[in-house]
Amino acid sequence: MPDTSSSLHLFADVLARVHAACRALAAEASWPEGIDFSRVVVEPPRDPSHGDMATNAAMVLAKEARAKPRDLAEQIAERLRTDALIAKVDVAGPGFINLTLKPAAWAEALRTVLLEGADYGRIRGGSKVNVEYVSANPTGPMHVGHCRGAVFGDALASLLQFAGHDVTREYYINDAGAQVDVLARSAFLRYREALGEDIGAIPEGLYPGDYLKPVGAALAKEHGDKLLAMTEAQWLPTVRAKAIATMMDEIKDDLAALNIRHDMFFSERSLIEGGNNKVAETIDFLRAKGDIYEGRLPPPKGAPVEDWEDREQLLFRATAYGDDVDRPLIKSDNSYTYFASDIAYHKNKFDRGFAEMIDVWGADHGGYIKRMQAAVKATTSGKGSLDVKIVQLVKLLRNGEPVKMSKRSGDFVTLREVVDEVGQDAVRFMMLYRKNDAVLDFDLAKVMEQSRDNPVFYVQYGHARGHSIFRNARAELFPELPEDADKRIAWLGESALERLSDPAELDLLKRIAIYPRMLEAAAGAHEPHRIAFYLYDLASEFHALWTKGRDLPYLRFIINNDAQLTKSRLAMVQGVVSVLASGLAILGVHAPDEMR
Incomplete structure (x- = not known):
């Protein structure tokens, strides 16, 4: 498994102990050589009443051990019961092993x-990854x-970086x-205006929004009026270049x-211009491999398919690699299909050293994944x-009612309008507070509420409340409590953490301890x-x-008459503050010390 910072986090520590128990059994029982122990995991159980952690060790190793999963689980459990960190081991169902740790483990x-x-949960030693996201048409x-898609891709890139990967963010x-x-034709109309x-x-067919008026100006x-005397073929390249450059500047400002x-803005046009046609090179490469042929596509079943033409044409043998049908590369007018350029682009990524690629696409591109x-x-x-993450639609609401379209854009609400109204933090957090492939309702009024029903406020308020406790x-009690975070953490590190023994405190410590394991799983699944x-x-x-402390003073x-216990609880508060700040930073959301 990857190396996790300077010392093992608790789940990694327990996993190492489970691995050790399994290896000892393997040596004792002469299991076959080369057994893959990486399939053994330690995770929080779905039902907390089953214990603190659960392992699938017996389930995944039973075949190699030539034993029934339940019998192997009992053998592994017997060894784990002698571990000083573990208070209780239970075997459940067909062979799951549930572990309950001693309270000292959480301290x-x-x-x-x-x-x-700030390095808590950080993983060392990842791979080189290209994350391509946004990639909106510059129109x-x-x-x-x-x-x-922008927020999802950016947060995913940050998560992968925290998990040790060398990440390039690409557009x-x-x-x-x-x-x-x-x-260009739409901009030329605004030029005439x-x-x-x-x-x-x-x-009809041109872009109607007012956003092209500055391009025309x-x-x-x-x-001047020189472009009016030119044919479209003459003015089109000039106007197109100006319009694209202006739109990209605006897109970059919106993203900022x-x-x-x-890190990288890659031009599709660069694949075919400049005397170095990468699309043609890629087609030749695939032809040499036998992955391209001349043929006819069968008529599509059901709804019409955009790239189907009833003619002899150049086809990529996509079905040999898991796609449903083979795919055309050149249109009847001899121009390349979008797919041909996309193949060349992804080959270019690989040639630049990215064996691992992640693309973030909009909801209407799901049918493009297989090819x-x-x-x-x-x-x-x-x-x-290539892992493709589909980002579903956003329904923009205000107090439950759909928001009207933007006058400036012509037919949609702009990203900048939303950010200007509710702020960067609310947008970023709420865009991630639902799985990427589920439709998201974004209510402009609710993300401004200061209540538990507003997740971004509730999380940021948790960080601010921690700092309020430090100030109090x-x-x-402790005028010497450092304001500087590093000095405060060092001071609190001397606390008697074994004093944290109330069930509510232990539950909070358990939640903190899950953080590295959660990050590891989130990074592995590409799910920020x-x-x-x-x-x-x-x-x-x-x-x-x-809140419990208001009703139960202990x-x-x-606790003014128990400085030692207070210091231990301040250490617990620091643990909460540190983890909240770490997670918010990965999501690109601020962690305020105060909220007014």
Whole structure:
């Protein structure tokens, strides 16, 4: 398993103990050589009443051990019962092993948090990963749907970086298709308008929003009326380049409002221009492998298929790599299909050293996944992998009612309008507070509420409440309590953490201890929403313990006549604060020390 920072977190520690017990059994019983112990995991049980952790060791090793899973589980359990960290071991069902740890284990887990600080849960030694996200066509301002993909991709990249991977954040600029020619014609209309012409209603098929007026004005200032004397073939490249550059500048500004910045902007046009046609090279590469042939596609069943033509044409043998049908690469007008350019682009990623690729796509691209994964298998000879994460639609509401469209964009609400209204933090957190492939209801009014029903407020308030407790402790009992986080953590590291013994305290410590395991699982599944869910649960338990202290004075964080217990509880508060700050940072959300 990957190396996790300077000391093992609790779940990794227990997993190592389970592995040791299994290896000892393997040596004793002469199991076959080369057994894969990486399939053995230790996870929180679905039902907390079953214990603190559960392992599948007996279930996955029974075949190699030539034993029934239940019998093997009993053998493993017998060894684990002698472990000083484990209070109780139970075998359940067909062979699951449930573990209950001694209370001291949770105190030591908190000590690990204090020792590691911002590195708690960080994993060392990942792979090189390319995460491509947003990649909106540069034909207009970004809308709310783009916003969700942008936040998801950015948070996923940050999560993978925290999990030790070398991540490149990439944006693919679709600047070579017919849509950018439509953009140019739309901008040219606004250019004529800027020169004083009454253009009337925007013709059908052109982009109607006001956002192209500045492009038209800039063209008029730069070229005067010279473009009017040119044919479309003459002015189109100039207008197209100006419009794309302006739209990309606006897109980058919109993304910056969400604190999203890409490492690489890759132009689709660069694949075919400059005397180095990468699309043709990729087709030749696939032809040499026998993955391309001349043939006819059968007529589609059901609804019409966009890329089907009843003619002899150049086809990629996608069915050899798991797709449903073979796919065309060249249209009847001899131009490349979008798919041909996408194959070349992904081969280019692999050639740049990215064997692991993640693409974040919109909801309308689900049918494209199989063919793209087939292409990656073919162009990398199976050495590359492509995981496509589909981001579903966002329903924008205000107090439960749909929000009207933007005048500026013409037919949608822009990303910038939403960020300007509710703020970067609310947008980022709430875009992740639902799994990426589920439709998201985003209510502009509810994300501004200061209540438990507003997850981003509730989590940020948990961090601020922790700092409020520190301020109160400094005023009432510990004037020497450092304000500097590193110095405070070092001071609290000397606490008698074994004093944390109340069930409510132990539950909170258990939640903190799960953080590294949760991050590992979230990174492995490419699911940053798990962090948002976890942070809300952690904040909820913290707020609940604070509330209990109002009714039960012995549970208060500050006990004026027991400095030692207070210091231990402040260490627990620091554990909460550290983990909330860490998780929020991965999501790109601020962790405030105060909230007004």
